[in-house]
Amino acid sequence: ALDERRPPLMLSPEWRENDDTHRAARRLEESDFPALPAKVGIAVDAGPTPLLGDAAADFRIERDDTGALLVRCEGRAMGTRVESAEAAADLVVKLCRWFMESGGGQARRMGRHRAPLPAWARQDAAPTAPCQALALGAHPLGAVVGLSLGRVEAASLRALVTPFEDCRLRVTPWRRLLVTGADAGRLPALFGVITEPGDPRLSMDACPGAPFCEQASVDTRAMAARLARHQASSLHVSGCAKGCARSRPAAVCLTGRGGRFDVLINDRADGEPAARGLTEPDVLDYLEKLGALHL
Ligand code: SF4
Structure with a gap:
């Protein structure tokens, strides 16, 4: 199904008022998009530190090693250099129109769309390598906290922001929140909110x-x-x-089947199980014996 709504925008969590990320996002919000497949999204990552390179998106506004802005389609190593945030947003809209006119609706995602890019989308700039996820703790804009399995009770969220005046929550792709205006030294201890970088729930x-x-x-x-x-x-x-939750291998992977668990070691969920059909207590016994929990 095609989605008549505007495609979702993912902004670098470090955006600041009126910087290139903010300006490009505002322009995109004012633009007319064609109807797109529901999962098509746009990453706006135009800050000095690239952060969203590993996050799923179909069209990206980024920077190259010289600091110049570029627009890149997912699945293509190179992008098109542009002069301004507004020009970047306009090029993204133009690429979305091309995507639909060239059969992208069947491919559903830009990364799977094999049509050659149009001549006006020059391939003249490579994005600079993305940095790691924001570290937990103090941040120039406030404080970063983790959320256990990416979820948090509304009451904990309210308690998290209550001690601070004029603070805002910015959602990141790493199950972490940037709480702008917060003081990392005064964060309350809350159920489901992770403040210690070594907390095993982060992995x-x-x-x-x-x-x-x-x-x-x-x-x-x-x-x-x-x-x-x-x-x-x-x-x-x-x-x-x-x-769905992880496409990369994990040291220990459990997959459900018929109410029981298969166990995979250093593998993805669709890999070959090392043990099959275990109950919950069996899983714990199995992993303890294997020493797998210390992998
Ligand atoms: S049960 Fe399977 S399909 Fe459903 S969310 Fe989990 S991995 Fe995805």
Whole structure:
């Protein structure tokens, strides 16, 4: 289905009032887009530090190594250099129109669309390499906190911002929030809010699981919570082999099947299980014996 709404914009969480990221986003919000496949999105990452290079998007506004702005399509290594934030936004809209006119509706995502780019979308600039996710703790704009499995109770969120005047929440692609105007030294201790960089919950991924997804037969989040006190370099609990929450391999990956778990080691959810059909206690026994929780 095509989506008549404006495509979602993902902004660098470090944007500032009237900088290039902000100005490009405002221009995009005022622009007329064609109807696009529902998942098509735009990343606006025009700050001095590139942050969104690993986040999913179809069209990107970025910078090259010289600091010049460029517009790049997902799946293409090079982009088109532009003179201003407004020109970047206009080029993104033009590329969205080309995407639909050249059959992108069938491909559904720019990264899968194999049509050659039009001549006016020159391939003359490569983006500079993205930086790591924002570190937890103090940030020039406030403070960064993590959210356990990317969720937080509304009451905890309210309590998080209550001590600070004029603070705002910025959502990031890394299950972390940038709380602008907050003081990292005065953050309250709250259920589900992570403030310590070494917290094992930062290396856990879990999809919604049962009962939230009809493909799932296991409670992924309860299982992840049970394993949270153990230390694994990465843990993925997936309701099925589709692995929506993590596409990369994890040191320990559990996938649900028929109400039980398959266990995969250093693998993705769709890989070859090392053990199959385990109950929750069996999983814990298996991993303890294997020493896998210390991988
Ligand atoms: S991995 Fe499977 S169970 Fe989990 S959200 Fe995706 S489809 Fe649903």
